[in-house]
Amino acid sequence: MLTALDGEIHFDEPTRAAAADDFGHLVHRTPYAVVRPASARDVASAVRWAAHRRRRFAAQGCRHSVFGRSQADGGVVADMTALRAVHAVGDDRVTVDAGATWRDVLAATLPRVPAGLPDYLDLSVGGTLAVGGVGAQISRRGAVSDNVLEMEVVTGRGELLRCSGGDLFDAVGAGLGQVAVITRATLALVPAPAHVRRHLLFYPDLATMLADQRLLARDDRFAAVQGAVLADPAGGWTFRLDAVADGDATLTGLSDDRPRAQVTTSTQLDHLDRLAQLERALRANGQWDLPHPWLTTFVGDARIEAVVAAELDRLTPADLGPFGQVVVSAFPGRSVTSPLLRLPADDLCFAFNLIRVPTTGDTADRLVAANRAVYERIRATGGTLYPASALPMSQEDWRSHFGPAFERLREAKETFDPDRILTPGYEVF
Ligand SMILES: Cc1cc2nc3c(=O)[nH]c(=O)nc-3n(C[C@H](O)[C@H](O)[C@H](O)COP(=O)(O)OP(=O)(O)OC[C@H]3O[C@@H](n4cnc5c(N)ncnc54)[C@H](O)[C@@H]3O)c2cc1C
Incomplete structure (x- = not known):
């Protein structure tokens, strides 16, 4: 028994079942025990205890992984919260x-x-x-x-x-x-700043939205620019940039559909917490608890337009869901320095994410398989995976993912x- 613990250890079925689930609701691996540490020393004792019993160990944060990444089959998990x-x-x-x-x-x-x-x-x-x-x-x-x-x-x-x-x-x-x-x-x-100015800019097509992202990546009028492609209720896609400035920012030189532009001011906290609104909506309609086969990747500038256009052709609005979106956001590759965060070699990189929020649970396996196929196509263009994604990855896949950093x-x-x-x-x- 793990007696030297200031915190708690649980072996009961409900606690272990909760630790075998995550936001993806796609993979379920039940641990042998769940530790609630009271100190870093407890974490160290629990790791040694697990190792001594030849059981594996996983930290769990908020379990917002989507593919069982914080689980440990028959192992010991630590509830880090x-x-x-x-x-x-x-x-x-x-x-x-x-x-x-x-x-x-x-x-x-x-x-x-x-x-x-x-x-x-x-x-x-x-x-x-x-x-x-x-x-x-x-x-x-x-x-x-x-x-x-x-x-x-x-x-x-x-x-x-x-x-x-x-x-x-x-x-x-x-x-x-x-x-x-x-x-x-x-x-x-x-x-x-206490307040930010948010500009929602709409585009007639992907190419125009990407051109403005490239232009904005070269100046610093906005503190942040994020692109999204949303399923249009009337059919087709809506292309939108969300550009946030610390104060007033000029829209000179941009090619958005200006009459549709929406400019609002919000507090810093409301801005940083902007996804809470989406969470409330998904909790209210039950979709928060459905499977979330999300795919998050990085694609280089040279291939982004072709990749997004081809994937939009394959994607049905139903597979994205009315609350889902395709993220297409530019950033300079040199801004990231962590050696293990793998990016394409291009100077300008794009986060390209399929934030799928399907309205039923029965498409999950098909969408996980689709994620794998999308990933393979992206990898073939020099793109990389952001590992918070729902798809199976082999050891060989990870070795090639990490490349020279492996x-x-x-x-x-x-x-x-x-x-x-x-x-x-x-x-x-
Ligand atoms: C609604 C939603 C929004 C998201 N938004 C973003 C976003 O804006 N940006 C972004 O980058 N990602 C985002 N993600 C992905 C998210 O960052 C990752 O899935 C992250 O790993 C989840 O953190 P968590 O606390 O839920 O960790 P968990 O899901 O509990 O764990 C994730 C992984 O980290 C390991 N881990 C947990 N704690 C520790 C620790 N203390 N030490 C070492 N390893 C640990 C786990 O073992 C597991 O492998 C989002 C996910 C969801 C579901």
Whole structure:
């Protein structure tokens, strides 16, 4: 028995069943036990306890993975949301427990905001750092993992360590939990205006929207620009940019359908929490609990128009759902520095995501298979996967995904998790 724990360990069926589910509702692997740690020391004890019993170990944040990535079949999972304190808030940094959500972090730091933030606030800091973390500010400030200054982690050997650079640090950010569990992170903070101006700009077609994204990527009139293709209720697609400025911004030189443009002002928090509205709508109509076969990728500028046009031809509005969208958002590849967050080689990259919100559950298997086919087509164009996606990936797929960075990840695995205990859900090793 794991007696040296300050927190709790649960073996009951309801707790284990909950730990075998996630936002995707596509993969279900039941753990042997669920730990609710009361300290980083507890996490270290639980890792050692699992390893000693030859059971694998996975940290769970908010379980917003979509393909069982935080699960451990017959293993031990740690509910990291039990560790969610926000510690010291300074002018340029904040130290938080890895189970804190971005909502928790912002509540303590506003009017300052983390330099790297995802678009959705109810993800854990640790779960976001494990995949890298991509948000509207990526063009200006890079990924979430590019803006972490220091981490406290528990390795697969059960050692509690701190890192702010070097092999361990580089293998943890966007490292899919393969070498260590993050227990605490110090995040860079930046000042933010109290209000933002949001411009919704509509386009007649994909090519015009992409041309404006390229133009806006070369100037800094907007703090963030995100593109979306939405299923039009009348049939066909709507092309839309969501461009956010810290103050007034000129629309000179843009080719949007200007009479349709909508300009609004909102508080910083309402803006950062903009996906809460979608969540409320999906919870109200029951779609929050349906399967979510999402696919998130990066495509290089040279191929983006052809890739999106071809995928839109294949996609039916029903497979996207009325609340779904295709994300097509440009950012300079050089803004991302985390070595394990893999991007196409082009100077300008695009997040290309199929945020599928189908209205029934019976299409899930077909859409997961479709994701795999889309991914293979994108990979053939030099595109890459954002690993928060619903599709099967083999070890060989991961090796090719990480490319030249794989060897360093493998060496770090050998050093920090030689028994291959950690985070089996990604099936990297
Ligand atoms: C509604 C929604 C909105 C999203 N929006 C964005 C977005 O704007 N930007 C973006 O980048 N992604 C987004 N995602 C994807 C999301 O960032 C990833 O799925 C993320 O991994 C989920 O974090 P989580 O806290 O729910 O972690 P979980 O799903 O619980 O875990 C995810 C992975 O991280 C590992 N992990 C969890 N905690 C730790 C830890 N402390 N240390 C090491 N490994 C850990 C788990 O073992 C698992 O492999 C979104 C997902 C959803 C469902």
